[in-house]
Amino acid sequence: MLFNSIQFLIFFVVVTTTYFLIPHRFRWFLLLVASCVFYAAFIPIYLVILFGTIIIDYIAGIQIEKAEGARRKSFLILSLVANIGVLAVFKYYNFFIDNINFLLQQSHITANGLAYLRIALPIGLSFHTFQAMSYTIEVYRRNVPAERNFGIYALYVMFYPQLVAGPIERPQAILHQFYEEKHFEFERVVLGLERMLWGLFKKVVVSDLLSIYVNSIYNHHEANTGLTLLVATYGFAFQIYCDFSGYSDIALGSAQVMGFKLMENFNLPYFSKSVTEFWRRWHISLSSWLRDYLYISLGGNRKGVVKTYRNLMITMLLGGLWHGASWNFVIWGFLNGAYLSLEKMFGVDVKSGSHYSWPYKLLRIFITFHLICFTWVFFRATSFSQAFYIITHIFNPVNFWNLRIQDTGIFASMSLGVVLLLLFEYVYLRKRRLAEITPAYSWKWPLAFSMALIFLIVGFGVSGGDQFIYFQF
Known part of the structure; x- marks a missing residue:
């Protein structure tokens, strides 16, 4: 269901x-x-x-x-x-x-x-x-x-x-x-329903629209130019984020309505300033599981530098294999393990770095996002040869600027969804929680927020959309 x-x-x-x-x-x-x-x-x-x-x-x-x-x-x-x-x-x-x-x-x-x-x-x-x-x-x-x-x-x-x-x-x-x-608490129910709507917006307005475009490009990768492949890769980065975090929001919201508290699974991962920070914000329940039951059990960082890197690589390789029985997922895990090892080797600061200037923070976010996008190619591609073709042709200068847009309506709608998502996350969620849109202070904010989400879901959402990506895992 x-x-x-x-x-x-x-x-x-x-x-x-x-x-x-x-x-x-x-x-x-x-x-x-x-x-x-x-x-x-x-x-x-x-x-x-x-x-x-x-x-x-x-x-x-x-x-x-x-x-x-x-x-x-x-x-x-x-x-x-x-x-x-x-x-x-x-x-x-x-x-x-x-x-x-x-x-x-x-x-x-x-x-x-x-x-x-x-x-x-x-x-x-x-x-x-x-x-x-x-x-x-x-x-x-x-x-x-x-x-x-x-x-x-x-x-x-x-x-x-x-x-x-x-x-x-x-x-x-x-x-x-x-x-x-558990007792019926009206405010808690409202907050839970709001979170479910936010998750549904991410799924049917952003992720499912993006999937139409991404699938059309990746399924015919040899017929597309470098810019088109690059845009599709960016699209998949937001598709998988909104698909999986959207599921988590609906899960947490539906449990919250009944009074149950589940752990947070995502915390604005694409605002991370390092890959280490990314894995503290992305699929938190899995990354903490791998850390507590696998990485630490292997010895963590307690048995010397070389074994620390070995433990990181084993953990991320098995984490990649956890996602699917494919060498592409193993490569995806290897790349993330290599990133984490290199950051640990060079002592990359994963803290907020409030003393850094905003251009430097923005640069680190930009670099981290693109490092992660590189790994997403292997995650999305159906074979190593497809992933290799896409990576080697993204920066092909021949007809690079010829962007393929089959359906301008879908492209415009998915672009609008991504822009609204990033604006809301950057302006609001970066500094406060979604739960702060609460009727305890004023009815107008939760009502306006919910009505806006319903309008976007009904007006732009894909009805009868795709199954959630992570169901296959």
Whole structure:
């Protein structure tokens, strides 16, 4: 079920209204059933797989808490193997088989080739796998007690606002909230709905319009000039940002309406003055997950300079592979790891740098944005050869200034959306939170803001738009 659909609007109204009408003791069950319905709207059979890992992790958590010594680690390993095993089969099996078959062919070994699995990737598998792994790791580290209520634990993994694309929550941040009685608070509901509208604006007005243009260029990259490829790459940078942060806004807003607080997942990443700062602002729940459970577990920066760079590279390479079973994603992760290592090597300051002049800050933002855009080419391209072609032809002087615009209306609308987004983020969100547009002070501001978003969504949005990009991960 897509957030940008009429089905979700009906689902959200029915579930939220029922949530506040029924007694508190039944609400967790309502949310669990609603989450199952929400996920089953994609591919119902994958509920079986999801509940299979939920049962394993639920039992493993209790056993980890009860056990001592090596037995505790054994149950943790069981949980991790189960989760990573499911991920490996559905997401990486065909990728590895493809590479093995390629090596066999290159080695001139006579073979019919290993068989591929013809199965669809469950929606959001990487997200709820990482969230489930967070639980058993935190229980193992004694940072949170094992959850005894199976329904509550299942809800922790399946909570519908963040089930398929995050944010990836830690158990100590969300489990206790399912036990707390939530009351209807009008101001909180208004703020949640405002955030949902802001996320919907980013998705259907900016991202989905950009996707029409970006797809038309990237899908026919050999027929386009350097400037056209460059503009399409800029377009994808904002497409993926508005698509993913828009999802996060709708997720946080829908949870906020019911009284739940999820972690922030984005914080104006394209205003970053270094790649290190970018990764503290982009997909925060994943970057912090990789830092806490992978980078630090490998030794972090505690075992010397060389091993620090090694740990950074391993973390970002696996972070790239997390996004998809493709060498393009591995290259994307490698580039980000190289950026981070070089910044650490040269001691790049990632703080706000209030003592710097605004031209210098602007220069650093400009450089960081373009470094990130370079990596987005590999993220968006469907093959290495396509990415290589686009990069090598962006600055081709032949007919460089011949910009391809197939539909001037779509181009104008998407340009307007990006301009409005940047203006609002720079003028307002850079210094204050969206929640400050609140009816506690005056009704005119939240009403005007909401009406403006509705006008833009209805007037310029793409109805029946694309699925969210990160659902494939």
